[in-house]
Amino acid sequence: MDNDAVNSTTSLPLEQVGALLLALDDPARLWPLLLDLMSRHLPCDACALLRHDGRSGEGLLVPLATRGLSPDTLGRRFELGEHPRLRAIAEADGGPLRFPAGCELPDPYDGLIPDLSQRLHVHDCVGAPLNVDGRPWGVLTLDALNEGRFDGWDGAIAAWAQLTADLATAVERRAAQDAAMAADGGTALRILDDPPQGLDFAPVGSSPAMAALLAEVDSVAASDLVVLVLGETGVGKELVARRLHSRSPRAAGPLVHVNCAALPDALVESELFGHVRGAFSGAVADRRGKFELADGGTLFLDEVGELPLAAQAKMLRALQNGEIQRVGSDRHITVDVRVIAATNRDLAAEVREGRFRADVYHRLSVYPLRVPPLRDRGTDILRLAGLFLERNRARLGLRNLRLSAAAERRMLAYPWPGNVRELEHAIGRGAIRARVARPPDGGVLTLTPADLGLEVGEGSAVATTVQRPRLPEPPDLPELPLRDAVEDLERRMILEHLARHDGNWAQAARSLGLDRSNLFRLARRLGLRE
Numbered sequence: 042m043d044n045d046a047v048n049s050t051t052s053l054p055l056e057q058v059g060a061l062l063l064a065l066d067d068p069a070r071l072w073p074l075l076l077d078l079m080s081r082h083l084p085c086d087a088c089a090l091l092r093h094d095g096r097s098g099e100g101l102l103v104p105l106a107t108r109g110l111s112p113d114t115l116g117r118r119f120e121l122g123e124h125p126r127l128r129a130i131a132e133a134d135g136g137p138l139r140f141p142a143g144c145e146l147p148d149p150y151d152g153l154i155p156d157l158s159q160r161l162h163v164h165d166c167v168g169a170p171l172n173v174d175g176r177p178w179g180v181l182t183l184d185a186l187n188e189g190r191f192d193g194w195d196g197a198i199a200a201w202a203q204l205t206a207d208l209a210t211a212v213e214r215r216a217a218q219d220a221a222m223a224a225d226g227g228t229a230l231r232i233l234d235d236p237p238q239g240l241d242f243a244p245v246g247s248s249p250a251m252a253a254l255l256a257e258v259d260s261v262a263a264s265d266l267v268v269l270v271l272g273e274t275g276v277g278k279e280l281v282a283r284r285l286h287s288r289s290p291r292a293a294g295p296l297v298h299v300n301c302a303a304l305p306d307a308l309v310e311s312e313l314f315g316h317v318r319g320a321f322s323g324a325v326a327d328r329r330g331k332f333e334l335a336d337g338g339t340l341f342l343d344e345v346g347e348l349p350l351a352a353q354a355k356m357l358r359a360l361q362n363g364e365i366q367r368v369g370s371d372r373h374i375t376v377d378v379r380v381i382a383a384t385n386r387d388l389a390a391e392v393r394e395g396r397f398r399a400d401v402y403h404r405l406s407v408y409p410l411r412v413p414p415l416r417d418r419g420t421d422i423l424r425l426a427g428l429f430l431e432r433n434r435a436r437l438g439l440r441n442l443r444l445s446a447a448a449e450r451r452m453l454a455y456p457w458p459g460n461v462r463e464l465e466h467a468i469g470r471g472a473i474r475a476r477v478a479r480p481p482d483g484g485v486l487t488l489t490p491a492d493l494g495l496e497v498g499e500g501s502a503v504a505t506t507v508q509r510p511r512l513p514e515p516p517d518l519p520e521l522p523l524r525d526a527v528e529d530l531e532r533r534m535i536l537e538h539l540a541r542h543d544g545n546w547a548q549a550a551r552s553l554g555l556d557r558s559n560l561f562r563l564a565r566r567l568g569l570r571e
């Protein structure tokens with residue numbers, strides 16, 4: 042359905058709108074279109090559809106589609122514990138809930154509605170809980186710039202919320218049917234809605250490059266093929282490996298991660314294949330290696346290009362027929378392991394230069410998957426930024442952390458040689474730098490290009506180097522009452538130590554010589570945490 046079709050549907054009765062949307066057969070397009078239609082019908086300036094994260098119960102809401110909110114919102118995750126307004130909506134049992142202007146509960150989109158950021162306190166908001174088969178599924182939110190805009194619209198809002206819940210029910214049932222068909226060996230032709238995953242292995246992204254990759258990941262996940270995940274440093278190869286495992290029939294089995302670059306040469310073989318007692322000095326007992334530990338599951342060989350040649354030779358047999366031999370033993374053990382390997386090296390070139398065995402390379406590269414660099418992912422950059430802004434917001438106890446328009450432009454123009462990891466660090470550093478440099482405005486901190494320190498045209502020389510923020514010099518004798526001066530110094534020291542440890546509170550506590558809970562208490566008293 043294109044925009045003209047959307048326009049022509051706005052005069053249709055709601056059930057027909059619902060039927061038209063369902064015929065789309067693709068939830069990825071359905072939800073944005075639904076919000077398009079809704080924002081034409083209802084007097085809102087922004088709206089969003091959020092779904093409970095399947096893996097963390099009803100504690101976390103993940104946006105599925107938004108209208109009128111800044112682009113990074115789609116990358117954010119809303120913990121109900123931190124957003125009382127969303128919690129109230131999710132728990133409401135009598136339908137939509139109104140939050141008139143002046144409502145005390147903090148707004149979850151504070152700073153995320155571009156035109157509203159300056160006068161958020163004078164706007165109206167409505168939220169509706171959405172249930173599927175009697176169970177909480179998500180929430181719908183509507184925001185309006187002017188006070189009282191939703192007066193008299195309660196019935197219409199409730200009808201749209203009901204339509205949304207009906208669509209969600211239809212989508213869920215269809216997904217369940219498709220999953221059952223796929224399990225029966227039938228082919229699920231429809232594109233299933235991406236079930237929300239926990240933060241740890243849900244790669245954020247919907248650019249064409251990422252969508253193509255994720256579709257490929259999901260189709261190869263079902264097989265037992267060896268997959269070689271390729272891509273520059275920090276692009277998210279490990280996340281792809283985790284997703285391959287979690288969507289494979291081995292998901293209930295172990296996922297064993299081996300960082301081949303971190304294995305000392307002398308121990309590589311024993312780590313991978315295990316050893317028997319007495320195999321070498323120090324081998325005081327029999328020990329299983331990673332291949333055996335991964336039996337029935339997946340073995341993820343990260344940075345496989347770093348594996349020494351001797352270990353590669355032994356690996357060949359394991360890759361060929363699942364047979365391994367513990368160091369010091371003659372006995373062959375058969376394991377049932379699916380291997381996923383990852384590297385940022387050009388393995389074919391390593392083979393040509395004699396640093397990697399050709400036979401192992403051929404076994405590993407049965408199904409190569411290339412993760413695109415961040416610079417090729419368009420506005421996914423801003424979605425990912427949203428994810429990291431939200432994490433830092435919580436960490437620094439801010440009401441909101443957002444990007445200025447210039448910072449967004451800079452991020453889109455920057456080449457990101459260190460990819461997503463560099464983005465994560467740029468935001469973590471930038472947030473702390475900005476927090477040190479200026480007080481938040483009503484709990485809201487806006488990051489500028491200077492905070493992010495991204496020089497377009499150069500790229501960052503060392504993507505993972507953590508630069509310390511430049512701290513303002515403390516005045517020799519502050520013109521402040523003693524108590525304020527002491528608090529000021531305490532605040533600066535905490536922030537400086539946090540910056541030194543890249544935002545890690547436990548390490549900051551250690552270097553400040555404080556117990557972690559005492560540091561938390563002090564930080565709360567100083568307004569650095571909630």
Ligand SMILES: Nc1ncnc2c1ncn2[C@@H]1O[C@H](COP(=O)(O)OP(=O)(O)OP(=O)(O)O)[C@@H](O)[C@H]1O
Nearest residue numbers: 243244245273274275276277278279280385461462
């Ligand atoms: N699409 C994504 N969504 C959310 N977080 C991501 C995404 N891609 C990467 N990250 C985060 O970026 C960081 C780097 O990702 P990861 O370790 O998977 O990269 P990698 O390609 O394996 O890096 P390396 O080449 O150094 O091993 C991690 O903190 C990861 O959680």
